[in-house]
Amino acid sequence: MKYGRFEYQGRIFFGIVKDQEVTELSGSIFDSYQTTSLTHALSSLKTLVPCEPTNFYCAGINYLAHIEWGNQRKGTQTKPPSKADIGYRSQNALSATGQPIIIPADAPGPVQYEGELVAVIGKKAKHLTEANALSCVLGYTLGNDVSDRGWQKSDRTLWRAKNCDTWKPMGPFIVTNLDPMNLTIETYLDGQAVSSYSTSKMIFSLQHYIEKITQYITLMPGDVIWTGVDNATIPDLQHGMVCDIVQKDIGTLSNPIVRLS
Amino acid sequence: MKYGRFEYQGRIFFGIVKDQEVTELSGSIFDSYQTTSLTHALSSLKTLVPCEPTNFYCAGINYLAHIEWGNQRKGTQTKPPSKADIGYRSQNALSATGQPIIIPADAPGPVQYEGELVAVIGKKAKHLTEANALSCVLGYTLGNDVSDRGWQKSDRTLWRAKNCDTWKPMGPFIVTNLDPMNLTIETYLDGQAVSSYSTSKMIFSLQHYIEKITQYITLMPGDVIWTGVDNATIPDLQHGMVCDIVQKDIGTLSNPIVRLS
Numbered sequence: 478m479k480y481g482r483f484e485y486q487g488r489i490f491f492g493i494v495k496d497q498e499v500t501e502l503s504g505s506i507f508d509s510y511q512t513t514s515l516t517h518a519l520s521s522l523k524t525l526v527p528c529e530p531t532n533f534y535c536a537g538i539n540y541l542a543h544i545e546w547g548n549q550r551k552g553t554q555t556k557p558p559s560k561a562d563i564g565y566r567s568q569n570a571l572s573a574t575g576q577p578i579i580i581p582a583d584a585p586g587p588v589q590y591e592g593e594l595v596a597v598i599g600k601k602a603k604h605l606t607e608a609n610a611l612s613c614v615l616g617y618t619l620g621n622d623v624s625d626r627g628w629q630k631s632d633r634t635l636w637r638a639k640n641c642d643t644w645k646p647m648g649p650f651i652v653t654n655l656d657p658m659n660l661t662i663e664t665y666l667d668g669q670a671v672s673s674y675s676t677s678k679m680i681f682s683l684q685h686y687i688e689k690i691t692q693y694i695t696l697m698p699g700d701v702i703w704t705g706v707d708n709a710t711i712p713d714l715q716h717g718m719v720c721d722i723v724q725k726d727i728g729t730l731s732n733p734i735v736r737l738s
Numbered sequence: 739m740k741y742g743r744f745e746y747q748g749r750i751f752f753g754i755v756k757d758q759e760v761t762e763l764s765g766s767i768f769d770s771y772q773t774t775s776l777t778h779a780l781s782s783l784k785t786l787v788p789c790e791p792t793n794f795y796c797a798g799i800n801y802l803a804h805i806e807w808g809n810q811r812k813g814t815q816t817k818p819p820s821k822a823d824i825g826y827r828s829q830n831a832l833s834a835t836g837q838p839i840i841i842p843a844d845a846p847g848p849v850q851y852e853g854e855l856v857a858v859i860g861k862k863a864k865h866l867t868e869a870n871a872l873s874c875v876l877g878y879t880l881g882n883d884v885s886d887r888g889w890q891k892s893d894r895t896l897w898r899a900k901n902c903d904t905w906k907p908m909g910p911f912i913v914t915n916l917d918p919m920n921l922t923i924e925t926y927l928d929g930q931a932v933s934s935y936s937t938s939k940m941i942f943s944l945q946h947y948i949e950k951i952t953q954y955i956t957l958m959p960g961d962v963i964w965t966g967v968d969n970a971t972i973p974d975l976q977h978g979m980v981c982d983i984v985q986k987d988i989g990t991l992s993n994p995i996v997r998l999s
């Protein structure tokens with residue numbers, strides 16, 4: 478199933494996407510819903526972020542080649558994490574496919590993309606194990622963890638390095654019944670392929686993160702877990718570019734870059 | 739004005755608190771509301787967390803005496819922050835006055851309180867200055883930033899050190915028209931005074947934080963900014979204790995401690 482969240486004539490609703498058609502739902506995909514008889518051409522709707530998480534978790538560092546590339550770039554010796562410590566991003570920064578990634582005039586840069594697989598929680602969950610971890614997941618979407626490497630270096634926390642308004646594009650849709658540990662995540666800048674990696678390379682699996690998180694924390698419907706990025710995340714984002722994060726079943730999360738002057 | 743959020747016979751509503759009586763409101767204090775003719779004895783209602791923030795900001799390190807105490811305790815040389823970098827906490831951990839702070843059996847400890855002033859945002863805001871920063875604040879409440887110092891030291895991030903379920907008591911009420919830079923925040927353990935400090939000692943004022951945040955981030959109604967703690971935060975929290983955070987106008991945020999075995 479492929480779910481989306483849409484706006485049409487001032488109404489906001491969830492829908493089921495099939496090919497280029499959307500069947501409108503009444504209710505919430507995170508609670509209960511009914512299929513209605515209303516259908517829309519996908520192109521006639523505004524696609525919104527597919528969910529509005531209460532809690533916004535992320536894996537932070539979770540792929541070896543990205544760590545090695547960061548160490549080469551910065552001359553650092555960051556080691557792979559020895560355990561699955563989780564990070565956070567902030568909801569203010571969420572943005573839908575098609576919306577601009579706006580870079581403030583004083584951002585020191587470089588500003589870079591990080592195309593990631595995102596797990597969307599469907600059921601309240603605590604004390605899961607790796608074996609049953611995926612039972613709380615409704616489906617998967619894509620995220621672009623836009624980051625200013627200058628602020629990431631200069632600031633004590635990641636607030637503006639990661640959470641400027643519009644810097645967390647998420648979408649386009651939530652797709653069920655995927656294997657989160659065997660997906661290819663691709664990134665394109667102006668249509669040119671710049672990154673491709675397999676989620677099979679995660680240092681700690683999604684299942685492991687969910688087991689660890691739910692040992693202490695209750696996951697809630699609509700919460701999201703961003704699972705990290707692999708590889709280099711270059712070339713840098715520049716004004717006027719379009720950045721696409723692609724997974725063949727989920728679709729394309731596409732955002733133009735606007736740098737304020 | 740003193741606002742609260744309450745549950746009564748399965749209904750959840752905002753109310754205005756005066757002495758020991760609550761006048762029920764229809765609508766939201768973050769949007770528009772009307773006073774109803776329904777009144778309740780405060781003692782007959784369940785007091786909930788006074789708001790459910792979309793974004794949960796915190797000052798992190800923002801008082802000198804707390805830094806100096808931490809350095810003595812840990813043998814570290816943490817310097818005061820040179821700028822107002824903001825941190826985050828997570829909504830899963832929010833808990834109302836009266837609810838237990840539950841310490842997992844495997845928490846290494848020591849587990850400590852941090853009694854803080856919390857600013858509650860009332861209006862969407864971006865690009866404020868220190869001069870007009872408080873125009874977006876609806877009022878003030880109290881928070882207890884419960885922290886496991888063992889996990890704070892051992893983990894790369896603060897997730898379980900700060901965000902275990904129930905570890906962010908907030909309340910009891912939101913009070914308008916206070917001067918956030920001149921309030922006395924007290925903590926009591928089992929009725930014994932253990933900490934008292936003035937918010938006038940903040941390294942960076944609330945106004946400064948709001949100016950900095952809104953340079954890059956849109957504040958939304960219901961968002962909260964926890965402003966940090968001063969002084970030592972001892973003695974440690976133990977099973978069976980009651981921890982009260984007190985400010986005379988806002989009231990008492992009171993939570994018993996339960997350590998799982």
